[in-house]
Structure formats: C-alpha cells, structure tokens
Amino acid sequence: xxxxxxxxxxxxxxxxxxxxxLVFEKVLWEGRSYEIKKLGYHHNFRRGRTxxxxxSLVSENLFFRLVLDTESLTMRVMEIADxxxx
Amino acid sequence: MQTxxxxxxxxxxxxxxxxxxxxxxxxxxxIDLNSCFATIEQQANPFWRGKPLAxxxxxxxxxxxxxxxxxxxxxxxxxxxxxxxxKIIFPRLVVVTPDPDKYRAVxxxxxxxxxxxxxxxxxxxxxxxxxxxxxxxxxxxGQEIKNRLKDEVGEWMRASVGISxxxxxxxxxxxxxKPDGLTVIDKSNFLEYxxxxxxxxxxxxxxxxxxxxxxxxxxxxxDFYKAEVGKLRAAFEAITGYYWHLRLRGLEPDKEEWGRKSxxxxxxxxxxxxxxxxxxxxxxxxxxxMAFRMRRAGYCTNGIHVGILYRDGxxxxxxxxxxxxxFDSRELYQKAVKLLAGSNLGKPVHTLSVSCxxxxxxxxxxxxxxxxxxxxxxxIKAVDNINERWGDFVISPAxxxxxxxxxxxxxxxxxxxx
Numbered sequence: 001x002x003x004x005x006x007x008x009x010x011x012x013x014x015x016x017x018x019x020x021x022l023v024f025e026k027v028l029w030e031g032r033s034y035e036i037k038k039l040g041y042h043h044n045f046r047r048g049r050t051x052x053x054x055x056s057l058v059s060e061n062l063f064f065r066l067v068l069d070t071e072s073l074t075m076r077v078m079e080i081a082d083x084x085x086x
Numbered sequence: 087m088q089t090x091x092x093x094x095x096x097x098x099x100x101x102x103x104x105x106x107x108x109x110x111x112x113x114x115x116x117i118d119l120n121s122c123f124a125t126i127e128q129q130a131n132p133f134w135r136g137k138p139l140a141x142x143x144x145x146x147x148x149x150x151x152x153x154x155x156x157x158x159x160x161x162x163x164x165x166x167x168x169x170x171x172x173k174i175i176f177p178r179l180v181v182v183t184p185d186p187d188k189y190r191a192v193x194x195x196x197x198x199x200x201x202x203x204x205x206x207x208x209x210x211x212x213x214x215x216x217x218x219x220x221x222x223x224x225x226x227x228g229q230e231i232k233n234r235l236k237d238e239v240g241e242w243m244r245a246s247v248g249i250s251x252x253x254x255x256x257x258x259x260x261x262x263x264k265p266d267g268l269t270v271i272d273k274s275n276f277l278e279y280x281x282x283x284x285x286x287x288x289x290x291x292x293x294x295x296x297x298x299x300x301x302x303x304x305x306x307x308x309d310f311y312k313a314e315v316g317k318l319r320a321a322f323e324a325i326t327g328y329y330w331h332l333r334l335r336g337l338e339p340d341k342e343e344w345g346r347k348s349x350x351x352x353x354x355x356x357x358x359x360x361x362x363x364x365x366x367x368x369x370x371x372x373x374x375x376m377a378f379r380m381r382r383a384g385y386c387t388n389g390i391h392v393g394i395l396y397r398d399g400x401x402x403x404x405x406x407x408x409x410x411x412x413f414d415s416r417e418l419y420q421k422a423v424k425l426l427a428g429s430n431l432g433k434p435v436h437t438l439s440v441s442c443x444x445x446x447x448x449x450x451x452x453x454x455x456x457x458x459x460x461x462x463x464x465x466i467k468a469v470d471n472i473n474e475r476w477g478d479f480v481i482s483p484a485x486x487x488x489x490x491x492x493x494x495x496x497x498x499x500x501x502x503x504x
Binding site: 002038040041044045048050054058065082 | 132474476480
C-alpha cells in the first residue's frame with residue numbers, strides 16, 4: 001500500500017566526502033527505528049530557488065520517500081509504501 | 087530539412103544482392119529508455135521491481151495509464167488503458183502517479199553520460215536520444231552507454247540501443263529488441279528486417295500512409311523499398327516520397343532539427359464541465375503555464391489555438407493569427423477565451439488544450455501608440471522572476487483563484503520541461 005504523508009522525520013546517515021554521497025543508516029519514524037537497506041534513487045528539484053533533495057529508501061519491509069529542504073535544513077517523509085500493491 | 091540528392095548518390099551503392107543501400111559504416115546511435123517512467127519508479131522503489139506497475143495520471147479507476155512496466159506489458163496492460171481496465175487484467179497491479187522531477191533527473195543524468203561520446207546529443211523526448219559518437223567503435227559505445235546507465239543511474243535501468251546509417255533506421259533498430267536490446271542495421275542485414283516488417287511497423291507509416299501506398303500497389307516494406315522515386319512522390323503527393331526513398335536506402339534526409347514550433351498545455355478535466363464560467367479559470371491557468379514556458383525559452387507568438395475533446399468523443403478546435411507578436415499571458419488569454427466562447431459550449435468537456443504557434447525569437451519590442459508595451463514587458467518579467475524565485479503561481483491572475491491543484495505538472499513526451 002502506498003500512503004502519502006507529510007511529516008518531519010529523523011534520519012541517521014553518514015556523508016562520505018570522498019564519494020560525495022550520503023549513506024542513510026536508520027530512519028526513526030512514529031517511535032520505531034527502521035534500518036535502511038538500500039537507496040533506490042536520489043534526485044533533486046527546485047521550487048522557486050529552493051533546492052530539495054529526494055531520497056527513495058527501503059528498509060526490510062517499508063519504502064520511504066524522504067525530502068530534504070536545503071533552505072530550512074529539515075527532513076520530511078512524504079510517502080511510505082510496503083511491498084503490497086494496495 | 088532536405089539536402090542535395092546528388093550528395094546521397096555518392097554514398098549509396100549496390101549491395102551484393104543487387105539492392106541499393108548506404109555503403110558507409112553506421113554512425114547514428116539511438117537510445118530509448120525502456121518503459122521509462124515505470125522503470126524509474128521501479129528503480130526508486132526496489133519492492134516494485136519485477137512486478138507489473140503502471141504510472142497513471144490519476145490512481146483512480148478512470149485514471150489513464152501513461153506508462154507500463156515491462157512486466158505489466160507482458161500481462162497485456164498497455165499505455166492508454168484506464169487503471170480499472172489494468173486492474174481487471176492484473177488485480178495486483180501497482181499504480182503510482184507521475185513524479186516529473188524524478189524523470190527529469192534521470193533524463194539529465196543520461197544526457198551527461200551521452201555528452202562523453204557526442205558533445206551535442208539530441209534529446210528527441212524525455213526518454214529518447216540520438217547521437218553520433220565521435221570516438222570509439224559505435225557498437226562498443228552503445229554497450230558502454232547501457233553499462234554506465236546501470237552503474238551511474240541505477241541497476242534496474244534498461245535501455246534499447248539502435249545503430250544504423252540514418253536516424254530513422256537507428257530508431258527502428260532500437261525498437262527491435264526490448265527491453266535492453268542492442269541492434270545494428272546496416273548494408274549487411276537491412277533486407278532481413280525489410281522482409282519481416284509490415285508497412286505499419288515502420289515509424290511514420292500508419293493507416294493513412296499505408297492506404298496511400300496501397301493505392302499504388304505497394305503492400306510490403308520490400309515493395310516500398312524497391313519503388314521508384316516517382317512512384318513514391320506520387321503516393322505521398324509531396325517531397326515526402328523522396329525522403330522515404332532515401333531513408334529506406336540508409337541515407338539521411340532528417341539531418342537538421344527544426345527549432346521550436348509551438349508551446350501548448352492541455353488538461354483532462356476531473357469533472358464534466360461544460361460552461362464557460364467553469365472552463366475559463368482552467369484556460370487561464372493553461373495559458374499562464376504555456377506563456378511562461380514560451381517567454382522562458384525566449385519566444386513570443388503570432389498565433390493562438392484552443393482545442394476541446396468532448397466526453398462524447400467529438401473534437402472542436404480553432405486557431406487564429408494575432409495582429410502583433412504577443413508574449414503577455416493576459417493578452418493571450420483574452421484571445422483564447424474568445425475562441426473558447428465560440429465553441430460548442432454546453433457539451434461536457436473531457437480535455438481542454440491551448441497552444442501558441444508561429445513563434446518568433448523575442449528580440450525587440452514593437453512599440454504601440456496605445457499601450458506602453460515596454461512597461462508591460464517589465465511588469466511581466468518581474469512577475470516571472472518572482473514566480474521563478476518562489477515557485478510557480480505565487481503571483482497569479484485572480485481568475486485562477488479557486489481552481490486549486492488543477493493542471494498539475496506533467497511530463498509530456500517531446501517536452502522535457504527543463
């Protein structure tokens with residue numbers, strides 16, 4: 001099931017300056033900790049001049065779409081989905 | 087578009103079979119991302135990989151499927167179907183709504199890869215590119231691009247590559263093996279393909295053109311290939327017949343790409359509106375979007391066109407030339423709404439579209455005795471700058487109030503929207 005949400009989220013990750021990549025390790029959401037297994041895709045876009053980074057991540061059984069607002073430096077989860085279609 | 091015919095005769099020769107085909111080695115590479123939007127969604131969400139997935143304008147049962155994954159296509163789900171129809175075929179079909187920013191990001195990433203092989207790759211649409219690699223064996227380049235797509239964009243990304251001596255044949259070659267194919271069509275094997283292709287398999291030949299060819303006794307691709315130039319000119323009643331003569335011989339009639347011809351936006355209405363009072367705000371927003379894109383690309387227009395697809399399947403459209411070049415959304419809206427008022431109002435509308443044509447590059451402003459056009463232009467630029475800085479429609483006409491999220495960002499093929 002795909003669920004649209006728009007709430008602040010806590011994410012733990014490591015930025016590797018040599019690879020210039022951000023590797024997520026955990027997402028803390030609704031009182032639970034989800035270990036991140038894979039980054040599906042990372043892209044960015046602008047709304048006006050504000051740059052947003054979008055991280056499509058999966059844990060053992062949940063998909064998270066995290067959006068980082070580079071102006072306010074806040075991270076929000078915008079979408080979650082499980083393995084089922086609906 | 088056309089080039090000197092004598093130049094082509096220099097490069098064509100008799101193949102061993104006695105047939106004429108370009109003697110040169112293939113130089114054109116066409117790359118086509120397979121099931122583009124659906125594959126990108128599967129790349130982003132690994133849970134969806136290997137599953138039938140559809141990207142649809144809306145995820146409701148009447149939403150139109152605009153992309154189907156390779157797995158969905160295998161079940162019989164096709165682009166253009168309704169979500170409800172897709173779910174009848176495969177009840178566990180994953181349906182997602184479009185994410186244009188993500189698709190544009192992949193487009194840009196692939197474009198950057200291609201620039202390593204050709205300084206000016208041509209983006210035919212968001213998922214198709216044509217290039218002429220300047221170094222390396224072309225087949226090796228094709229394989230390398232496919233590998234880099236997986237390494238640098240994502241391991242689930244797949245593309246079909248076609249290689250040939252002209253753009254049209256390269257595109258045809260790319261369509262031979264899907265997904266993930268790499269096909270070369272040249273003087274050694276073109277007849278194998280011509281013998282198996284139906285006329286309507288050819289890009290650019292659909293029913294109307296097939297009928298034209300049939301009238302002159304051309305029923306197969308081999309007939310088409312063997313036909314004299316004069317016969318083809320007669321069939322198409324235009325120079326197009328000569329272009330086909332060249333294409334089928336592996337020569338290049340499509341060398342130059344024309345500049346931008348028009349800008350347009352359309353919207354499939356979620357409710358069956360039929361009155362001007364409901365349609366006018368949507369037309370306003372469509373016109374704003376269209377005019378903003380036109381101005382950003384540095385054009386102004388000499389013509390405006392409005393089209394309506396009604397829910398009963400009928401279609402109405404009307405265009406008109408403008409007296410002076412126009413760049414102002416408000417002026418364009420005034421012209422467009424007059425056209426709309428002259429349509430068959432009262433019938434429920436399915437899709438409303440507006441476009442501008444006869445574009446000219448914006449250089450100097452034509453002054454008017456009646457209006458201060460320079461002041462007007464400065465005002466429009468200021469509004470555009472604010473909207474670019476703070477996001478689309480931060481400042482928008484009052485007429486657009488209340489239409490909310492109508493006319494969302496969509497990625498149309500042919501418009502990469504960058």
